[in-house]
Amino acid sequence: MSEQSKRPLLYLAEFETADQIMAAAEKCRDEGFEHWDVHTPYPVHGMDQAMGLPDSRLGWIVLACGLTGLSLAVLMMQWMNGFDYPLIIGGKPADAYPSMVPIMFELTVLLSAFGATFGMLGLNKIPRHHHPVFYSDRFEACSNDRYYVSVEAEDRKFDIEKTKAFLEGLSPSHLELVTEQEES
Amino acid sequence: MSAASTPIAAIGETRLLPEHVDNALISEQVSRVTETEAPLGWWIYFGISLMGLGVLGVSVSYLFWEGIGAWGNNSPAGWAWDITNFVWWIGIGHAGTLISAILFLFRQRWRTSVNRFAEAMTIFAVICALLFPSIHVGRPWHIYYTLPLPNQMWMWPNFKSPLLWDVFAVSTYFTVSLLFWYVGLIPDLATVRDRAKSLTRKRAYGAFALGWRGSNRHWRNYERAYLILAALSTPLVLSVHSVVSFDFATSVMPGWHTTIFPPYFVAGAVFSGFAMVMTLMIIARQVYDLKDLMTMKHLENMNKIMLVTGSLVGYAYSMEFFIAWYSGNEYERYVFINRATGPYWWAYWWMVTCNVISPQLFWFKRCRTSIPIMFAISILINIGMWFERFVIIVTSLHRDYLPSSWGYFSPTIVDIGCFVGSLGLFFTAFALFIRWLPQIAMFEVKAIVPGSQPSHHGPSHHEAPAGAPALATKEA
Numbered sequence: 257m258s259e260q261s262k263r264p265l266l267y268l269a270e271f272e273t274a275d276q277i278m279a280a281a282e283k284c285r286d287e288g289f290e291h292w293d294v295h296t297p298y299p300v301h302g303m304d305q306a307m308g309l310p311d312s313r314l315g316w317i318v319l320a321c322g323l324t325g326l327s328l329a330v331l332m333m334q335w336m337n338g339f340d341y342p343l344i345i346g347g348k349p350a351d352a353y354p355s356m357v358p359i360m361f362e363l364t365v366l367l368s369a370f371g372a373t374f375g376m377l378g379l380n381k382i383p384r385h386h387h388p389v390f391y392s393d394r395f396e397a398c399s400n401d402r403y404y405v406s407v408e409a410e411d412r413k414f415d416i417e418k419t420k421a422f423l424e425g426l427s428p429s430h431l432e433l434v435t436e437q438e439e440s
Numbered sequence: 441m442s443a444a445s446t447p448i449a450a451i452g453e454t455r456l457l458p459e460h461v462d463n464a465l466i467s468e469q470v471s472r473v474t475e476t477e478a479p480l481g482w483w484i485y486f487g488i489s490l491m492g493l494g495v496l497g498v499s500v501s502y503l504f505w506e507g508i509g510a511w512g513n514n515s516p517a518g519w520a521w522d523i524t525n526f527v528w529w530i531g532i533g534h535a536g537t538l539i540s541a542i543l544f545l546f547r548q549r550w551r552t553s554v555n556r557f558a559e560a561m562t563i564f565a566v567i568c569a570l571l572f573p574s575i576h577v578g579r580p581w582h583i584y585y586t587l588p589l590p591n592q593m594w595m596w597p598n599f600k601s602p603l604l605w606d607v608f609a610v611s612t613y614f615t616v617s618l619l620f621w622y623v624g625l626i627p628d629l630a631t632v633r634d635r636a637k638s639l640t641r642k643r644a645y646g647a648f649a650l651g652w653r654g655s656n657r658h659w660r661n662y663e664r665a666y667l668i669l670a671a672l673s674t675p676l677v678l679s680v681h682s683v684v685s686f687d688f689a690t691s692v693m694p695g696w697h698t699t700i701f702p703p704y705f706v707a708g709a710v711f712s713g714f715a716m717v718m719t720l721m722i723i724a725r726q727v728y729d730l731k732d733l734m735t736m737k738h739l740e741n742m743n744k745i746m747l748v749t750g751s752l753v754g755y756a757y758s759m760e761f762f763i764a765w766y767s768g769n770e771y772e773r774y775v776f777i778n779r780a781t782g783p784y785w786w787a788y789w790w791m792v793t794c795n796v797i798s799p800q801l802f803w804f805k806r807c808r809t810s811i812p813i814m815f816a817i818s819i820l821i822n823i824g825m826w827f828e829r830f831v832i833i834v835t836s837l838h839r840d841y842l843p844s845s846w847g848y849f850s851p852t853i854v855d856i857g858c859f860v861g862s863l864g865l866f867f868t869a870f871a872l873f874i875r876w877l878p879q880i881a882m883f884e885v886k887a888i889v890p891g892s893q894p895s896h897h898g899p900s901h902h903e904a905p906a907g908a909p910a911l912a913t914k915e916a
């Protein structure tokens with residue numbers, strides 16, 4: 257491995273327990289990194305605070321989508337049954353609201369669910385199949401039973417030597433510098 | 441680890457998963473199923489299911505060729521097995537949403553071993569359910585009339601019709617269930633991708649894993665998305681079966697026109713769905729030896745829910761009968777007496793025996809924890825719930841107001857073929873699911889293994905600051 261010749265991309269520190277990764281995340285947060293991340297096989301409780309992350313904004317996206325669904329349902333039914341082709345059924349006014357409630361509800365839920373799913377993918381910027389963490393041969397264990405901290409080279413405070421020393425201070429079970437790969 | 445179980449034992453609880461289960465074992469046991477040759481049991485199961493699917497193909501082709509006169513439906517029984525099957529399948533689907541969404545909101549952690557399973561079941565059951573109204577329209581190439589699309593008649597659908605509400609409710613339900621299921625699968629597909637040895641597997645699973653890398657910045661949005669989807673699915677599942685019951689309740693048929701229908705249908709749906717999950721789980725657990733992850737505790741909890749919902753359904757049956765008498769309406773009274781003692785008395789008593797009496801065995805712990813007994817009861821409940829829908833639909837229709845228009849419905853071979861065939865479709869899809877996809881939500885089970893969550897929060901994790909008194913923790 258000629259690490260000097262290739263551009264460094266990130267440091268990947270491996271940990272074996274949830275307690276260790278929590279402690280490591282808190283220290284990275286206090287160190288003031290910005291382009292860094294924690295990778296875990298499952299969501300670890302309290303990790304957002306340990307990383308100093310703000311609350312997810314997804315709820316607002318879902319709210320907007322849900323209101324869109326509700327408005328669409330009202331406009332669609334009022335226009336189709338009340339205005340464009342008035343249908344008098346069961347002696348009720350053509351534009352009666354009560355019988356429209358079920359579909360108003362369903363479309364609200366439908367668009368909210370689209371908002372939750374695609375909003376989540378959008379906020380996470382996935383699908384993305386080419387992240388540098390995948391260059392590591394050990395990273396496959398992340399979806400099994402290992403925990404990782406990654407500090408990316410584009411971080412302001414990233415320094416080959418200093419960051420290495422800092423991460424070694426967290427006593428990971430393995431530490432690796434992931435470098436740029438030649439196109440295969 | 442044993443220290444962590446002391447407080448659990450102290451309050452008389454047992455652990456959910458055996459002591460030796462850890463993250464690697466979970467990945468191994470669940471992913472292994474998709475990586476190794478299918479056992480003989482799977483081939484037998486798949487073969488039988490595929491034959492059922494063939495029956496569906498033949499029956500539906502014949503039905504399309506001949507028209508729905510090939511069924512036994514007549515006047516007055518214009519709805520019969522088709523709608524019975526529709527309501528039955530939709531009800532089976534509901535347990536999936538209940539387990540994945542409602543138990544999630546109530547933080548019932550035992551759901552993690554069964555929710556993937558149940559969600560898959562929801563999707564396949566809703567596909568089977570959607571089949572029946574679609575083929576019942578007679579000219580299925582005109583099914584798009586139910587959608588608000590511009591068409592050659594220059595007319596829009598009638599939004600005051602519960603049948604149209606049904607179109608929206610069931611298709612929304614299918615879409616939301618599919619999204620919920622897929623979102624849940626993403627991290628587990630990443631596990632299968634990372635374990636893959638061949639490039640084909642890596643590509644195939646990797647494409648659907650969307651490049652998931654377990655990032656906590658992603659988990660943050662992911663968990664919120666999951667919570668929101670659960671919170672949306674919960675009222676959705678209640679609304680779907682309520683809307684299905686409106687198909688009946690908003691009519692003026694004696695036996696249908698009752699306000700008890702929405703909650704009664706929802707309870708019945710949950711009941712039958714749990715029974716179907718139980719049937720499938722017991723099979724998969726035996727075939728794939730997943731007893732460490734689907735433990736007796738899980739099965740027992742599900743049996744308790746079946747006891748509750750079965751009793752709720754029994755209450756609804758008796759209350760329905762009581763109100764029919766109490767209403768003083770002679771048509772209403774007649775319909776109920778006719779159900780229990782008329783030409784379809786056998787269907788009524790099948791329903792009562794299977795749905796109300798058989799789950800009462802679950803009061804006894806010995807029955808709740810016996811695999812053969814719970815398997816038999818789950819099958820009986822599936823049968824009983826099918827009869828419930830048959831009783832509601834056919835006994836109300838076949839003798840309504842005027843004795844001159846009374847009739848009798850008997851199924852034809854095509855009726856039977858369509859129903860058996862839909863079972864074939866369901867079980868074929870399920871066989872493919874358990875063969876190729878992680879059938880247990882690995883990441884969710886990992887998150888509840890003892891030691892998987894940090895022992896406590898706060899800055900001083902391992903070394904207490906010098907001079908400060910040592911913090912007493914559970915581990916200490």
